[in-house]
Amino acid sequence: MATTTLTETRVPLTPPLQFKIALVTGASRGIGRAIARELADRGATVVINFRNSVGPAEELRQEIEHNGGEAHLLRGDVSNRLEARRLVRDLLDIYGRLDILVNNAGITRDRSIRRMSDEEWAEVIETNLNSIFYCCSAAIPAMVDQMYGRIINIASFSGQAGNFGQANYAASKGGIIAFTKVLALELAKYNITANVVAPGFTATDMLSAIPGDILDQIRSRIPLRRFAQPEEIARAAAFLICDGDYITGQQININGGLYM
Numbered sequence: 001m002a003t004t005t006l007t008e009t010r011v012p013l014t015p016p017l018q019f020k021i022a023l024v025t026g027a028s029r030g031i032g033r034a035i036a037r038e039l040a041d042r043g044a045t046v047v048i049n050f051r052n053s054v055g056p057a058e059e060l061r062q063e064i065e066h067n068g069g070e071a072h073l074l075r076g077d078v079s080n081r082l083e084a085r086r087l088v089r090d091l092l093d094i095y096g097r098l099d100i101l102v103n104n105a106g107i108t109r110d111r112s113i114r115r116m117s118d119e120e121w122a123e124v125i126e127t128n129l130n131s132i133f134y135c136c137s138a139a140i141p142a143m144v145d146q147m148y149g150r151i152i153n154i155a156s157f158s159g160q161a162g163n164f165g166q167a168n169y170a171a172s173k174g175g176i177i178a179f180t181k182v183l184a185l186e187l188a189k190y191n192i193t194a195n196v197v198a199p200g201f202t203a204t205d206m207l208s209a210i211p212g213d214i215l216d217q218i219r220s221r222i223p224l225r226r227f228a229q230p231e232e233i234a235r236a237a238a239f240l241i242c243d244g245d246y247i248t249g250q251q252i253n254i255n256g257g258l259y260m
């Protein structure tokens, strides 16, 4: 009897984010960089925003293109309302649409409330929280026209649990969580979802501002006994974007069990 050989014809999978345009703020370093890379790997055209670090941003653009992806650099200080809105306008001029907005840019200026200056308070609120309002308000009209949008706002466990010396930072991150719920409510009818990714301590330049002995103390308080890698945060953001069509107004905590 003749035997038939079963030959599988493998149809190449279409990358889930093919033809999608993504803006990641603060993508030159750390978590934003990992998110930009992850979205590019999944087929999105990624706009890498940064404020100062043109070298690392350009290096990331080249890496993405080397791997067959598409990326574009747009410098802009998102804490400045004119620059933030110009950033989104420039992106729309280039691509004509914006599908994915990841509001990631953030800073710390840690000090106890008794010693914190008005400038340290304001700089953190402007960079971490006001920037998100500026970028969202500029992006939403295009997303509404498209009847599609995925917004990810990067908060922190500090905005959920509080953290000593971080009144400005915790207030900005708690504000992001509340703002995201309103975004989700107001935009759901346009098929736009908005969610928060809330990292715990993550191995980036942001942690390098903390002295080594304090880092050891922090690590010992984390149930999983280690800091997150930026790629672990990026995969959660990508999950919400690629597979989260029915998820909106939620927070995904990636903190090794630090806050439950």
Ligand SMILES: NC(=O)c1ccc[n+]([C@@H]2O[C@H](COP(=O)([O-])OP(=O)(O)OC[C@H]3O[C@@H](n4cnc5c(N)ncnc54)[C@H](OP(=O)(O)O)[C@@H]3O)[C@@H](O)[C@H]2O)c1
Pocket: 025, 026, 027, 028, 029, 030, 031, 032, 049, 050, 051, 052, 053, 054, 076, 077, 078, 079, 080, 104, 105, 106, 107, 127, 154, 155, 156, 157, 198, 199, 200, 201, 202, 203, 204, 205, 206, 207
């Ligand atoms: N690392 C952590 O432990 C941790 C924990 C919880 C939440 N987060 C949050 O995760 C996000 C990323 O943090 P990270 O640890 O990756 O920080 P990072 O390594 O210090 O990188 C910060 C990024 O934000 C950009 N940035 C800062 N201010 C900006 C502005 N005004 N306009 C545009 N870009 C700006 C920086 O650009 P330049 O390179 O040009 O300065 C850089 O690309 C932040 O929102 C942070 O609050 C971090």
